[in-house]
Structures are given as C-alpha cells and as structure tokens.
Amino acid sequence: MKQDLIGRFREVNQTFPRTREIIDFKNNGGMVFGWFCTYVPEEIIHAAGGLPIRIVGHSTETELEDGTAYFYVNNCSFSRSCLQLGLRHEYDFLDGIVGGSTCDGARRLFDLWRIYIQTPFHCIMTVPRKYTDRAHDLYNSQVKHFKDLLEEFVDLPITDEALLKSIALFNESRELLRSLYDLRRLDSPPISGAEIMEILNASFRMPKELFNQHLQELLHELQQSDGGRPKPLRIMLVGSVLTNPQFVKSIEDLGAIVVCDELCTSTRYWSDLVVLGNGLPPLQALSRRYLNNFPCARMYPSTERFDRIVALAKAFGVHGVISETIRYCVPYAHDLPLLADHLKQEGLPMLTLDVEHGTPGSGQIQTRVQAFFEMLEARTL
Amino acid sequence: MTSSLQNTNRIDALVRATRLMYRMSKARPEPRQSELLYYQMLIRYYERLLKARENGDFVAAHTVFFPSEVLYAMDIAPMHLETTSWMTALFLGEYADLLAAGAELGLASEICSPHRGLAGAFSIGALPKPDVVLWSNMVCDNTAKSGELLMKITGCPGHFLDHPFQDSSEEIAYFTDELKEMVAFLEDHSGRKMDWDRLSLVVGNMDKQLEILRSIHELRKAIPSPFHPQGFLELLTVDYLFAGHPEATEYLETLRQELEEAIAQGKGAVAKERYRLMTLFLPPMYLIGFLEKMSQEFGAVSVAEPFFCQWGDGKLDPKRPLESVALKSYMIPEMNMYAPMGDRAITKIRTAAQEFRIDGAIYYADVGCRHTCATIKLFKDILDDMDIPVLTLDCDVVDPTITSQEEIRGKLEGFFELLDDR
Ligand code: SF4
Ligand code: SF4
Numbered sequence: 001m002k003q004d005l006i007g008r009f010r011e012v013n014q015t016f017p018r019t020r021e022i023i024d025f026k027n028n029g030g031m032v033f034g035w036f037c038t039y040v041p042e043e044i045i046h047a048a049g050g051l052p053i054r055i056v057g058h059s060t061e062t063e064l065e066d067g068t069a070y071f072y073v074n075n076c077s078f079s080r081s082c083l084q085l086g087l088r089h090e091y092d093f094l095d096g097i098v099g100g101s102t103c104d105g106a107r108r109l110f111d112l113w114r115i116y117i118q119t120p121f122h123c124i125m126t127v128p129r130k131y132t133d134r135a136h137d138l139y140n141s142q143v144k145h146f147k148d149l150l151e152e153f154v155d156l157p158i159t160d161e162a163l164l165k166s167i168a169l170f171n172e173s174r175e176l177l178r179s180l181y182d183l184r185r186l187d188s189p190p191i192s193g194a195e196i197m198e199i200l201n202a203s204f205r206m207p208k209e210l211f212n213q214h215l216q217e218l219l220h221e222l223q224q225s226d227g228g229r230p231k232p233l234r235i236m237l238v239g240s241v242l243t244n245p246q247f248v249k250s251i252e253d254l255g256a257i258v259v260c261d262e263l264c265t266s267t268r269y270w271s272d273l274v275v276l277g278n279g280l281p282p283l284q285a286l287s288r289r290y291l292n293n294f295p296c297a298r299m300y301p302s303t304e305r306f307d308r309i310v311a312l313a314k315a316f317g318v319h320g321v322i323s324e325t326i327r328y329c330v331p332y333a334h335d336l337p338l339l340a341d342h343l344k345q346e347g348l349p350m351l352t353l354d355v356e357h358g359t360p361g362s363g364q365i366q367t368r369v370q371a372f373f374e375m376l377e378a379r380t381l
Numbered sequence: 382m383t384s385s386l387q388n389t390n391r392i393d394a395l396v397r398a399t400r401l402m403y404r405m406s407k408a409r410p411e412p413r414q415s416e417l418l419y420y421q422m423l424i425r426y427y428e429r430l431l432k433a434r435e436n437g438d439f440v441a442a443h444t445v446f447f448p449s450e451v452l453y454a455m456d457i458a459p460m461h462l463e464t465t466s467w468m469t470a471l472f473l474g475e476y477a478d479l480l481a482a483g484a485e486l487g488l489a490s491e492i493c494s495p496h497r498g499l500a501g502a503f504s505i506g507a508l509p510k511p512d513v514v515l516w517s518n519m520v521c522d523n524t525a526k527s528g529e530l531l532m533k534i535t536g537c538p539g540h541f542l543d544h545p546f547q548d549s550s551e552e553i554a555y556f557t558d559e560l561k562e563m564v565a566f567l568e569d570h571s572g573r574k575m576d577w578d579r580l581s582l583v584v585g586n587m588d589k590q591l592e593i594l595r596s597i598h599e600l601r602k603a604i605p606s607p608f609h610p611q612g613f614l615e616l617l618t619v620d621y622l623f624a625g626h627p628e629a630t631e632y633l634e635t636l637r638q639e640l641e642e643a644i645a646q647g648k649g650a651v652a653k654e655r656y657r658l659m660t661l662f663l664p665p666m667y668l669i670g671f672l673e674k675m676s677q678e679f680g681a682v683s684v685a686e687p688f689f690c691q692w693g694d695g696k697l698d699p700k701r702p703l704e705s706v707a708l709k710s711y712m713i714p715e716m717n718m719y720a721p722m723g724d725r726a727i728t729k730i731r732t733a734a735q736e737f738r739i740d741g742a743i744y745y746a747d748v749g750c751r752h753t754c755a756t757i758k759l760f761k762d763i764l765d766d767m768d769i770p771v772l773t774l775d776c777d778v779v780d781p782t783i784t785s786q787e788e789i790r791g792k793l794e795g796f797f798e799l800l801d802d803r
Contacts, residue, residue: 072746072754074491101546104522108755111722115759124721126546128555129518129525138545138555298522300541302529328491328751334526337487338533354489 002225005218006195009202013059016205017090025051025207026093031154034091034119036082036099037106038269038293039127041286043170044147045098046208047162048154054204055091056265057081059243061358070112076328077357078241079105086117096121096153098146102298103331121153128291129300136291143287163282167274173208176215177270180222184259185316188227193237193258194249200266201243231257233376236313238262238339239324240297240332241357250361251322254370260316262309268294297331305335306342313348320376321350322369326357349376391469391507392431398472399423415636419615422628423468430509433458439571442511442535444527446519446713447542448706450587450625451564454580455573460511462527464621466495466502470779471666479507480780486534493749494780496523503534513570514539515563519710520719521752540566547720548711557707564703580706581699583625587709588697590624593633598690600640602737605649606657606684607640610676611669612650613660613686620713655680656800659734659742659769661688661760662753665776671786679797685737687729688714718753730763741800742771743793747778770803772796 012019022032033045034055042052057067058081066087067080085091097119099110107124114122125142128135151158180199183189199218203211233256237248241264248258261267274289276282295305313321321343325332336352343350351372353365361369403420406412433440441452442460452459470476480494482501490497502508514537516528525541532539542559545552564575594616601608623629643649660683664672676682685691693712697705710716717726733739742764746754761771774792777783 070758072751072757074746074748074754075751104752104755107546107721108752112755112759115722124546126549126552128545129541129543134555134558135543138551141549141551298525300525300529300543325489330492330522330751331526333489333491334523334530336489338530340487341533352487 002191002218002221005214005221006198008214009198012202012206013198016056016201017053017085017093019206021206021210022051022053022093031095032093033096033098033121034094036097036110037102037127038264038296039100039102039125039290040098041143041146041290043163043166043274043286044143044150044158044283046166046169047158048150048156050095050150050154051207053206054265055082055086055097056201056204056241056243057083057085058358059201060246060360061244061356070116071108074328075108076105076240076326078326078329079109081357082109083112086113091117091119094119096123096150098122099124100127101125102127102296103329105329121150123149127298129298131292131299131304136288139291140284140287143290144283147283160282163286164276167276167282167286169208169212171273173203173212173215174270174273176212176219177203179219180215181260181267183219183222186227188230189257189259190222190225190227192249192252193235193261194245194252196258196261197243197245197248197266200269201245204265204269231255232380233257233320233373234259234316234318236260236262236309236316236318236321237266237324238309238321240326240329241265242324244358244360246360247324247355250366251369254366254373256373259318260312262294262305262312264296267312268296297335302335302338303342306339309339310343310346310348313343313346318348319380320372321348322372323350323352324355325352327354349379390509391465391473391502392427392509394473395465395468396424396427396431398468399427402472413609413639415632415639416615418628418632418635419619422619422623422626422632426622429458430460433509439513439573440509440511441513441515441567442508442531442537443515444517444519444524445621446524446710446715447515447517448560448624448710449622450583450706450709451560451567451575451580453625454577454583454702455564455567455571455575457567457571457573459622460508461621462499462516462531463495463524464618465508466499467663467666467779469498469502471669474667476667476779476781478505482507486530488530491749493521493523493747494777495749496527497749498779499527500530500534503531510535511537513537513567515542516540517542517544519544519713520715521750523749538570544710544719553704553707553711556710557704560703560706577702580702584697584702584705585699586627586630587625587705588699590620590630590633591692591697591709591712593630593637594620594690594692597633597637597640598692600637600644601684601690603640603644604657604738605647605651605654606682607643607648607650608682608684609650609673610682611664611673613683613689614669617689649682651677651680651682653680654682656740656797657682657684657738659683659730659737659739659764660686661742661744662747662750663778664743664745665781665784665789666779667781668786668789671789675790675793679793681793681797683743685733685739686714687733688718688726690714691729691733718756722756722759727759727763730760731767734764734767734769739769741796742769743796744771744773745778746773746775748775748783749777770796770799
C-alpha cells in the first residue's frame with residue numbers, strides 16, 4: 001500500500017516534464033509557468049490561474065551536449081541540464097518563465113533560456129542578499145512588479161482574495177510536508193530518505209491540490225505503520241540541488257538512514273509558512289516569507305543558514321552530515337570551509353562530496369561514504 | 382584559520398616590481414608619459430599599503446568594483462583584492478603557493494583562482510592583515526561569497542554591500558542606502574568621519590574622468606589604433622585603484638593627448654597593424670608580456686573591449702555625492718555582464734564590432750569565471766552573424782597550469798592564419 005502511494009509520486013517524476021497532469025491542465029486551457037529558483041513566489045502564479053512548476057534538469061546523470069555548448073563546461077551541471085531539456089523542446093508547453101538574481105548559474109540560465117528558447121512570458125526579479133527592512137521593501141517591490149507583469153500577460157487581475165486562497169493551499173502543502181518530516185524524527189522512520197525524495201520531487205512538478213491529496217493519503221498510511229528496526233546511523237544531507245533518489249539510496253544502502261536534509265529541492269523549498277495577520281497585505285506576507293525563508297548559500301550572513309542546519313541536525317538527532325556540492329556551484333563551494341568549522345564546533349562531523357547533478361552515486365563516492373560511516377560508528381560506540 | 386605554508390610579503394615584492402617596471406619604462410628611447418604616471422601611481426598605492434602600519438593608516442581590503450571613491454574621501458588606505466591578486470601573477474609570476482594555501486583551507490577548484498589565491502595569501506600572511514574587509518556582489522558569486530571567509534581568516538570586521546541586479550529607481554535608492562550604511566560602518570571602525578565636501582570633489586573628478594574615458598574610447602576607433610595592444614588593462618586598473626583621484630585625471634588626460642598626437646601623425650601602436658581585435662574578458666595575467674610581444678610580431682591590436690572600456694551614459698552630480706557613487710556603479714562597463722543579459726549588452730557587442738572595424742575576437746574563457754563563460758556561445762552567435770570569427774582560449778587568469786604559453790601561441794597563430802585566409 002505504502003509503495004502504491006509513493007508510486008503515484010514516482011509516476012509524476014518519471015514522466016516529467018510531460019506529465020499527465022500538466023498536459024490535462026494545458027488541454028483545459030490553463031497556462032503553465034516554470035520557475036527557476038525557490039525565491040519565486042509560486043502562489044502568485046497560482047492566484048493568476050496558472051500552474052507553477054519548477055524547471056529542473058534530468059534527475060539522472062546524462063550527457064549534456066547542448067547545455068554545455070550554450071553554457072560552457074564551467075557552469076553547474078544543474079543549470080546545464082535544465083537548459084538542455086529546454087533546448088530539446090521538453091518544456092515547450094510553458095507559457096512563461098520566472099527567475100531571480102540568485103546566483104550566476106541561475107541568472108545566466110534565465111538569460112540563455114529567454115534568448116534561445118523564447119518562452120512567451122519572462123520575468124526576473126532582483127533578490128536582495130540581506131534581510132534588512134530595506135531589503136524586504138525592495139524585494140516586495142520586485143514581487144509586486146512580477147505580479148503586475150503577470151496580470152497584464154494573463155489579462156486578469158490577481159485579487160487579494162485569490163492570493164489568500166493560494167497561500168492557504170501552499171501552506172497546507174508545507175504543513176503536510178512538515179508532518180511527513182516529523183515521522184523522520186522517530187527512532188525508526190517509516191519512510192526512507194530515498195522515498196522522501198520521490199515525494200519532494202513531485203511536490204514542485206504537479207498541481208498542489210492533487211499533491212496535497214496524495215500526500216494526505218500517504219501520511220495516513222505511514223502513521224499506521226512501524227518503521228522496523230532502527231538504523232545505526234542517522235544522516236543529514238546538505239547542499240544545493242539534488243533530485244536523484246538513487247543517490248540517497250546508495251548512501252542508505254551502506255547502513256544508514258537519511259533523516260533530514262537542507263537542499264534547494266527539499267527543506268529550503270518548503271519549510272517556512274507564509275504568515276498572515278497583523279493587517280499584512282497578502283503580497284507583502286508572501287514576499288516576507290520568500291526572502292526570510294530557509295536561506296540559500298547566496299544570502300548574507302551565512303550564519304543564518306549554518307544555524308538553521310545545526311538546529312535541524314539536532315532536532316532530527318543526526319550522527320553526521322553529508323554535504324553535496326554540484327561541481328561549479330560557487331555559492332555552496334564557498335560556504336564549505338566556514339560550514340565545516342561551524343559544524344565542528346557543534347560536534348557534527350561532515351563529509352563533503354563534489355558531484356555532478358543527477359549522479360546516482362559512484363563507486364568512489366560510496367567508498368568515501370563508507371569510510372565516513374565507519375568513522376561515525378566508531379564515535380557513536 | 383591558518384596554513385602551514387610559507388609566508389613572504391607580496392606587497393613588498395609588488396613595490397619592488399612596480400619600481401622596476403617604472404625604471405624600465407623610463408629607460409625606453411621614447412618613454413610613454415602616461416605609462417610613467419601609471420607606474421608612479423601603482424608604486425604609491427603599494428608603498429602606502431606597505432607602510433600602513435607604521436604610518437597609522439587605516440586599511441580597508443575590498444573586492445572588485447567596490448566604490449573606492451568613498452574610501453578616498455575618508456582617507457582610508459584601500460587594498461583592492463582581485464587586482465592585488467592578479468598583480469602578484471603579473472609582476473611576480475608566482476602564484477602556486479597561494480593557490481595551494483587556498484586549497485588547504487578547503488576551497489574547491491570551482492572557486493575562481495584570484496579568490497582562492499587571496500584567501501590563501503591572507504592565511505599564510507603573504508598579504509598583510511587589513512583593518513576591515515569590504516565586499517560586494519559586484520560582479521559575481523565569487524565576489525559575493527568571498528568576504529565572510531576573509532573575515533574569518535584575518536579576524537577583521539567586515540561589511541557586505543548588496544548591489545541590486547537591475548537598475549530601477551528603487552534599486553538605485555537601495556544601493557545608495559547600502560552606501561550610507563557602509564559609511565557609518567567605516568566611521569565606527571576607523572574613527573574617521575566622512576568628509577562630504579571631499580566626496581563631492583572626488584565625484585566631480587570622477588565625472589571628469591568618465592568624460593575622458595569616453596573620449597579615449599572614441600579615439601581608439603582610429604586606424605591604425607594609437608593605443609598599445611593590451612593597454613586596456615591600464616585603463617581598468619586606473620578605475621579599480623584610483624577612481625576620483627586627481628592623479629588619475631592627469632594620467633587620463635596625458636593618455637588622451639598622446640593618442641590624439643599619434644592619430645595626427647598616423648602612428649599606430651604596432652609597427653604594422655594587421656588585425657583589429659575585440660577582447661572579451663581578461664587574458665592570463667602571467668602572459669601579458671608574452672601577449673604584448675605577439676601583438677607586435679603579428680600586428681594584432683586589441684581595439685575594443687565592450688565590457689571593460691565602454692562606459693555607460695550619464696553624468697555624476699557632485700551635489701549628490703553618494704547617489705552619484707551609486708549611479709556610477711551602474712555605468713561600469715562590466716556591469717553589463719552582471720545585469721540581465723539584455724539588448725543593451727548585445728547591442729554593445731554589435732556596435733563595437735562595427736564601429737571599431739574589428740577583424741576577429743578573442744574570448745578568454747577563464748575556467749573559474751562562470752558568468753563570463755556562459756555568454757561565449759551567445760556572443761559568438763552575434764559575431765558569427767556579422768561574419769567575424771571568434772577564438773575561444775581556455776585559460777585561467779592567474780594559474781599557469783591550465784594553459785601553457787605554447788598552447789596559446791599555437792592557437793593565436795592558427796587564428797591569425799584564419800584571418801589571413803579570409
Ligand atoms: S545554487 Fe549552485 S547548483 Fe543551484 S543554480 Fe546556482 S550554481 Fe547551480
Ligand atoms: S574572475 Fe570572474 S568569477 Fe572571478 S572575481 Fe572576476 S568576475 Fe568573478
């Protein structure tokens with residue numbers, strides 16, 4: 001039963017980008033908008049009647065001839081993989097793309113996509129790197145600008161009422177994911193890290209209404225089940241983008257369970273709620289949430305990110321942290337010496353892996369992980 | 382965070398190297414006055430840093446495009462990080478130990494070598510400890526991410542200047558406020574007050590310099606090109622290190638006059654100009670001397686560098702000094718590479734190719750510089766449409782292990798042959 005329920009998410013992932021849900025949505029006259037980065041408030045697209053989906057590349061390691069020819073080899077394989085799919089017409093159904101000035105890879109991906117793929121609607125927002133009041137004001141004005149452009153494009157007003165409804169729907173998704181993660185805190189989590197990744201991948205690839213429904217059913221099932229024997233090692237994954245469940249499985253197969261993660265495609269995507277109240281207009285509540293959300297390595301000061309990683313690691317009782325950095329991902333690579341120091345002070349060992357996007361985990365990676373686990377086991381004995 | 386590697390003071394070595402360069406330039410049969418002024422400025426810059434401690438100077442280390450005008454107005458000694466990094470490669474020709482020290486800190490090879498080397502240099506004491514570290518996200522992730530690590534290595538306080546990506550009025554106002562906050566930070570830490578009258582003067586100087594820079598740019602359209610083959614590096618450095626300084630105005634005025642005279646006499650920078658080139662991004666610093674020689678040998682001159690020498694329009698207003706500093710940050714030629722890659726940058730390439738009558742373009746594909754490499758295909762496509770060949774040279778701005786001199790020579794010779802065949 002659990003496998004069947006997870007299978008629904010897996011099916012979305014296996015057919016993405018041309019999923020049944022997206023095709024149905026288009027056939028019913030809906031508009032689909034791709035977003036490039038977790039700093040894009042999806043609720044605005046939803047409130048405009050559109051379907052927001054995340055633009056991601058292949059989840060497995062593949063040749064990236066086109067992506068590399070346009071991007072050059074020294075840009076991260078995640079961006080190259082996204083562009084590759086775009087150039088191969090896999091995303092031709094998109095009506096628009098929305099990005100943010102988050103990192104060199106992401107902004108150039110937006111540039112190249114706009115120029116070579118020419119999706120009709122495009123908007124890139126300036127995303128400040130600070131959390132000051134002024135930064136919030138600036139970001140809010142960017143979000144408003146995006147909303148105005150989108151209204152013009154869909155030729156419909158995006159009302160506060162519609163925004164509130166979308167916020168409620170997306171918050172529900174976040175709450176459900178939190179409940180799912182709460183199960184991972186148990187001594188014997190009823191779901192593996194690799195399975196969680198299937199769910200996370202689907203979370204940004206399908207309509208939220210359907211995702212929430214599927215997740216609710218899965219949660220119900222998981223809450224009844226017991227996780228079996230506890231695994232000796234509890235691991236946290238940190239880093240940029242990771243969407244290949246095989247990679248997580250290859251780690252777990254070595255005798256551990258991944259119980260939490262801090263990735264652009266996991267906790268950093270869903271963790272924080274949009275907080276309404278105090279008379280805050282919905283658009284402002286949205287922009288506050290997105291700028292204050294679990295930070296990407298691009299934000300300053302980095303200690304915000306490091307402190308939240310430590311808090312998560314403690315809350316989930318992890319024995320060690322594995323950092324995966326996609327090759328040529330400068331923001332995350334730059335944080336590593338400081339993060340290693342920070343975690344060391346907290347008594348948390350970290351293994352750093354330099355990978356290509358989509359890798360299932362090579363033999364060399366497994367050898368390093370194995371050695372790391374042996375070290376952790378020696379410590380925990 | 383320290384390293385076990387050897388410490389040798391690079392500032393001291395830079396002072397000696399720039400003095401030597403000055404003497405060599407002066408000894409030439411027809412020394413170029415502007416070049417002498419350039420080396421004098423460099424000597425003074427590094428001498429000030431060398432003697433900063435004994436003179437009680439307050440030293441601010443800062444990343445590229447950081448508005449050093451503000452430091453000048455506050456009489457704070459600047460240490461331009463990336464320039465110091467590549468000057469080390471250019472004049473001293475040694476960088477391996479700095480990169481090794483960077484690697485020892487855990488910096489991965491995807492981080493651009495000037496930044497890996499810088500972190501390494503501070504960790505082994507090859508660069509003196511500044512009083513504060515200042516950095517911004519102009520113009521890439523490496524600059525944006527470098528400051529916190531440098532703060533940790535040096536134990537210095539630091540301040541990050543957040544430069545918005547686009548140039549709406551809200552964004553320019555945001556950046557002006559960022560500058561205000563930075564001035565307050567500097568006042569707190571240096572105990573020096575901002576001299577607003579002096580900042581107005583500096584902005585006035587800067588405005589004058591922009592006007593001269595724009596006219597120099599125009600003069601370089603002449604055939605044969607009056608400007609020496611890799612001369613744009615001097616122009617870059619002058620803005621990086623001496624923006625708003627009266628000496629920089631003197632240098633630029635002298636250079637402009639020299640170019641006017643050369644044009645009047647029909648004198649080119651190389652004996653026989655054969656190829657007019659567009660340079661896209663930075664050549665390897667450790668090969669500059671060699672590239673100069675090759676330029677002479679083959680009659681190849683860089684005449685246009687749209688992202689280094691083509692300044693944006695607009696005037697600075699000394700009555701609104703901080704706003705002007707903010708505005709200037711958007712006029713910097715390289716900022717076209719930071720902003721959305723829109724029509725503005727694309728038009729720049731096209732018009733520069735036409736107006737400067739270029740025969741070919743050389744794209745220095747610096748392995749560590751991601752955002753500049755991500756436009757290779759795009760710019761190549763634009764130039765292809767104009768039937769202008771582009772040579773992409775894989776290299777690294779400071780690390781000689783990436784491409785050898787022989788390889789570069791081979792590729793350049795092949796490219797010149799291709800130009801001949803057309
Ligand atoms: S954060 Fe890293 S992995 Fe993600 S797009 Fe930017 S450079 Fe690529
Ligand atoms: S070389 Fe490129 S990556 Fe390095 S600091 Fe300069 S612009 Fe940034």
